[in-house]
Amino acid sequence: MSKIIFNEIQMKLLEQNPNVQHVSDRSIAYKPEFKVEAIKENSNGKGPAQIFIEHGFDLEMIGSDKPSECLKRWRKTFEQFGEDGFFTERRGKASTGRPSSKPLSVEDNLKKAEARIKFLEAELGILKKVRRTRKAGEEEEKVTVSEKYMLIEQTIRKFGLIHMVKFLCKKAEVSRSGYYAWVKAESMRSDREENDWNDYELIKEIFDKKKGFAGALTIKMILENDYFVEMNHKKIRRIMRKFNLVAKVRQINPYKKMAKATQEHKTLSNLLNREFDQGEPGKVLLTDITYVYYGAAQPAYLSCVKDSSTREIVAYHLSRTLKMDLVYCTLDKLSVALGDLVHPEAMIHSDQGFHYTHPEFQKRVKKLKLTQSMSRKGNCWDNAPMESFFGHLKDEVDYSSCQSFEELQGLIGTYIEEYNTNRYQWSLNKMTPAQYRSHLLAA
Incomplete structure (x- = not known):
C-alpha cells in the first residue's frame, strides 16, 4: 500500500x-x-x-x-x-462505484456489516503503522481525532453505512456529536483546503524555479520580495509537508587533503578566527578555488573572492588550468573592483593551499594593501562562507551541460550576477547581497 x-x-x-x-x-x-x-x-x-x-x-x-x-x-x-x-475485476459493482440499491437478505446484511467492521479496523491499523515514528524506542504516534472522523466518513460513504454512525464512532473511540460537528464544518474545511491549494501553487512555482533547492526560509524571502506576499515560514513548512515538497539537501563533500608547503612557501596565522561578519563592507575578504566539470568531463577551475560581511562575490576568474595565473588574475580583478576604496583594515583570508602560500601571491597581496590570513590546517570551517557559496553554485548550476569553456564562462557569470543581485538571504535581513551592502553603507 x-x-x-x-x-x-x-x-x-x-x-x-x-x-x-x-x-x-x-x-x-x-x-x-x-x-x-x-x-x-x-x-x-x-x-x-x-x-x-x-x-x-x-x-x-x-x-x-x-x-x-x-x-x-x-x-x-x-x-x-x-x-x-x-x-471484470470490479466483481459486479455498478459502473458508478456506488453500492447497489437492490434489497439484501438479513444474512447478507450481517455478512456485509462484518466486512465493514473489518475494513474499518484494517484502515485504522494500517494508518497507525504508517505513522509510527522511525526512531527506535519511541512510542508510535496516535491517529488524530480529525483523521478518525475522516475514516468514518469515508467508510460510511463507501459502504453505505448510514445507520451505523454510533457503532463506528464507538469503535474509533470518538464522540458521535463530535463527528456530526466535523461533518457540519465541511464547508470550512473545503475553504481551508482551497486556500492551502492556492498557497501551494505559489510555493510550487518558486520551488520549481529553484529546481528543488529552496527551503521554507528561502521561499518566504522570495514571496515577500518578488511576489509581495506575507506568509509565515511555519505555514510554508506545513504546506510543503502536506503536498510532499521536499527540498534537496546538499551533501557534505569529503575533505580534500592539502599539499604540504615547501620551505619556499610560507603559511600565515589565522587572524580572522572565524569572525566573518564584522558589519563593514570590504573589511574581510574570503578567497578559495573549486573545480567544475563540463563537456566530456573536462575540468575547469574557479577562483573567487567573497565579501564576508555582504556575502557578495567581489571578483572571480575561471581557468582551464591550476597555474598561478588563476589567482593572479583574480587579484587583478579584485583590484579593479575595489579601486581606491580599500578598507584601512582590509584582510584577505584563505586556506593553506599552494597558491596562497606562494611568495609571489603574498607579495601581490601586500601591494594591494591587504593583510593576509589563513585557515588552520585541516579545518575547513575557518573559511566556511566561501565553501558554502561553492556548494550552492554546484547545486544550482547545471555546468555539466556546457559543451565549451566559453559556454561555461557565461553560465557561471550569469549565476554570480544573479547571486549578488537577486538571491535573498535570511541572515542578511532578507535582502540580497547588493541590497545589504547599500544598507551597511547607508548605516
Missing part, C-alpha cells in the same frame, strides 16, 4: 481526472479503458511516467514510482486474462 496519504482536496482533484474511477486517502482506482490504453502505449515504447503525465496525472502528487508499479501489475493481468481481465 502507498505511503502517500491524499488529503481531501487532492482526492477531489484526482477524481476530476477522466481516467480515474475512485480515490481513497491511500489508493487510486483507474478506469479499465485507461489501463488498456496505457498497456498499448507502453508496448509502443512510451515510458510509464510519460504515459501518466500525458493523461493528466501529477507525479509529485501520486508518487514518482506509481506509474511503473501500475504498469507492471497491469501487464501481468493483461498477459493472463487479456483486455477482459480489466473489465
